[in-house]
Amino acid sequence: MTGDSRPGFRGKHVTVAGLGVSGVPAARVLLGLGARVTVVNDGDDERSRQQAAELEALGAAVRLGDGATLPDGTELIVTAPGWRPDKPLFAAAAAAGVPVWGDVELAWRLRGPGAAPWLAVTGTNGKTTTVRMLAAILEAAGLRTAAVGNIGVSLLDAVLAGSEEGGEPYDVLAVELSSYQLHWAPSLRAHSATVLNLAPDHLDWHGSMEAYTADKGRIYEGNQVACVYNSADKATEELVRAADVEEGCRAVGFTLGTPGPSELGVVEGILVDRAFVPDRQRQAQELAEVADVSPPAPHNIANALAAAALARAYGVEPRAVRDGLRAFRPDAHRIEHVADVDGVAYVDDSKATNTHATEASLAAYDPIVWIAGGLAKGATFDELVRGAAGRLRGVVLIGRDRALIREALARHAPDVPVTDLGRTDTGAMAAAVREAADLARPGDTVLLAPACASMDMFTNYNKRGEAFADAVRDLGAGRGGQGR
Structure with a gap:
């Protein structure tokens, strides 16, 4: 990028839609650039009032409990990514000819001359793990980098690093992007990007699978060097084919099988590269061993290949x-081995909040006592259960929408023992672990992979995973300390 194309904000009236982890940093940055900032927010709780007071002290005007009305004189809206496109505020903006950006779009436009390129990752599942793997690889190469974006680290802060006196800019950024963020980032043009996989998710927000897929595909627009796709998920390849990229940008696949030319894959336990070698037809470059990936479950190997690409x-x-x-270690509650008790492994994959993630988790173990249930978010479970039926020793169900899973089990795995706890209180997890232990035999895996969101019983999936781990440790202590 040559020249400084950052937009001028001094005196510009910008409305920031939403407080929280993206709205507050955006408002602060805009105020620092001299903009006149009005923040609108649907909520009016104690947390919102505290954030409002902080921003008002910096010069912002804040309207709590009114996120629907377009403030007079607004020239630009910067929205939190979770705000749905059908909100009245955005209809009013469209009628007035006011553009709407997300925080990612703002960060992209604020990059200065010589800005760090973005290596961008999206997909229904595996985004955070892949971005953190990518950052670990870049760090191992001696590059100054950070894993930022939807991972919970401010992309705005990373983009502006080095712009202040004494700051040290990044060489390259590993950027996780959600479908929400991509929807509101029309100008994004990454160095290289990947869509890891596609499965129905957040359809209430996007309105349809087609709209969800289209927003995911935005990540490939304008790619400079490589569009990385999942060879086992043809929908990701189709997004690459449809993308308008820079001349010379290549399509690069990743596969758990033997790679063809322009692919990365696995040969006899070795991760190999047939894409970034001088002779793709006849050469392959060894990158790492499957054993170097933790944990070496199939879907995690796919994440590693995407990061490597x-x-x-x-x-x-x-x-x-x-x-x-x-060097990479996965975050907690992502196929995390908690303990072995009486020869049974207990694995926490509380992060498996949809059927696609749970399918990958169930494919990594055999036989399994499966703990599942929670908020289904409109999901159906027939395909998931049909594919996993042969691996199931038993199932323990908890949560509000457990009946949907129970009915799918009755249709597709009628011989698998099912314990329906009929509970949605937080104490149900300890009971679920005890029931699972009774169903399991030495050599089995008790797997928490709920295929559902957690908010019917827990604050978030982290709390659900912690409850599972606590129950497993209590189980081990109760059986003579045989957990480890």
Whole structure:
């Protein structure tokens, strides 16, 4: 990028829609750039009032409990990514000819001369793990980088790093982007990007699977070097084919099988590259071993291959791929081994909040006592249960929408024992672990992979996973300390 194309904000009236983890940083940045900022927010709770007071002290006007009305004189809206496109505020903005950006769009437009390129990741599942793997690989290559975006780290802060006196800019950024963020980021043009996978999710927000898929596909628009897709998920390849990219940008696949030319894949336990080598027809470059990936479950190997592809697109050497993957450790509640008790492994995948993530989790173990249930978010479970039926030793159901899973089990796995606890209180998790232990045999895995959101019983999936881990530890202590 040459020249400074950052927009001028001094004196411009910008409305920030929503407080929270994206709205507050956006408002602060805009105020620092000299904009006249009005913040509108649907909520008017104690947390919102505290945030409002902080921003008012910096010079913003804040309207709590009124996120529907367009403030007079608004020239631009910067919205929190979770605000749905059908909100009245955006209809009013469209009628007035006022553009709407998300915080990602704002960050993209604020990049200065020589700004760090973005290696961008989206997908229904695996985004955070892949972005953190990518950052670990880039760090192993000696690059100054950060995992930012939907992962919970401010993209605005990362983009502006180095712009202040004494700041040190990044060499490259590993950016996680949700479908919400991509919807509101029309100008984004990444160095290279990947859509890891596609499955129905957030359809209440997008309105249809087609709209959800289209927003995911925005990540490929304008890619400079590589569009990385999942060879096992043809929908991701179709998004690459439809994208308008820079001349010379390549399509690069990743596969759990033997890779063809322009793919990364696996050969006899080795992650290999046939995309970023001088002779793709006859050469393959060893990158790492499957054993270097933690945990080495199939879907996590796919994440590692996607991260490696983006790093290789940026020019990272093979040794750094291996060293980065060896250094990486997954976040909690993502197929996390908690303990072994009486020869049974207990695994926490509370992050598996939809059927697609749970399908991948169930595919990693055999036989399984499965703990499932929660808020279904409109999901159906027949395909999931049909695919996993042969691996199930038993099932324990909790949560509000557990009947949907129970009915799918009756249709497709009628011989699998099912315990329906009929509970939605937080104490149900301890009971579920005890019931699962009674169903399990030595060599089995008790797997918490709920296929549902957690908010019917817990604050979030982290709290659900913590409750599972606590119950497993209590189980081990109660059986003579045999947990480890």
